[in-house]
Amino acid sequence: MLEFSTVRIDDIDWYNSILSLVNEREEQITLSAPFGVNYIWAHYYGTKLCRFGDFILRGYFKNNGSVSFAFPLGVGDVKEPLLALKDYAEENGFPLCFVGLNCEQAEYINSLIGGFTFEQKRDNAEYIYEAEKLATLAGRKLHSKRNHLNRFEAGYNYTFEPIDSTNKADALAVALRWYESADVSDSAIAERRAIELALDDFDRLNFKGAIIRIDGKPVAMTMGEQISRRAFVTHFEKALDGYEGLYVAVNCYFAKILTDYELINREEDMGIEGLRRAKLSYKPAILLEQWEGVRNG
Secondary structure: OOOOEEOOHHHHHHHHHHHHHHHHHOOOOOOOOOHHHHHHOHHHHOEEEEEEOOEEEEEEEOOOOOEEEOOOEEOOOOHHHHHHHHHHHHHHOOOOEEEEEOHHHHHHHHHHOOOEEEEEOHHHOEEEEEHHHHHHOOOHHHHHHHHHHHHHHHHOOEEEEEOOOOOHHHHHHHHHHHHHOOOOOHHHHHHHHHHHHHHHOOOOOOOEEEEEEEOOEEEEEEEEEEOOOOEEEEEEEEEOOOOOOHHHHHHHHHHHOOOOOOEEEOOOOOOOHHHHHHHHHOOOOEEEOOEEEEEOO
16 A cells, blocks of 8 residues: 655655656646645645655645545656555545646546546646746836836835845745735645745755845745746745835846746636736746546545
8 A cells, every 4th residue: 555654854855856857858847846845835735745666646635634646746657656546545435536637637547547527727727937038027018017117126225135044034024024914814824834844944945035125124035946947936925015016026036046947837826816917917928727636436
């Protein structure tokens, strides 16, 4: 039987050894692929890992009793790990459920195992942008963003700096200030904890991030991690109210130090209308579809 265990920071080495093999064959762009996101959100999603040969199996064992799986991440024939997940679900008496799939993966699972009902999840679609366009805001479609950035630059005495051991506390201070005016929800509390974990293990996770200060005061922060040589994912971006163009600035300036990547994944909108409008306004190059499915009976 498969053995799943809660994600630990020490899992990073074997996890990344397999992810490197995957990226050598096909460079990943989806936000769930890198180790860091699985580690910092494990407390909320109940994420557990299982090594199956040259595959990473990711399961989500939530407190409400639901269990779901990501598509196996690895090299070789994916048939065996998928059938192992099927057996695991049957042996433990819960329906086999997959999340975070693309259309091809959903079709393959149904052809191999059968009996699934799949549904596209628009709220979970990932917004992926060309790094160069986020960094330059070039073109007519991003003209309004450039105007916001110009007003920010003209109106404030600001500095931009990468996150390191000397200013991690300032990055956290921005996030904590932001949460003071945010709705107190389970997801907000979980996100705050994820930021704390990311900063605690910032170097080990090989995260990158940045801070904007105005008049020396930290007012915005952002950070994320590499998915592959092709793509980076921005996990967090927080800016305090009262500064025109601050979100545009932190997005643009961070992209400027990420132009070694072709793509920047800025995650999903979670069905939040304002967030959806904001993400669409930056004109994503790819809206990466997400499918979920549960096996009937």
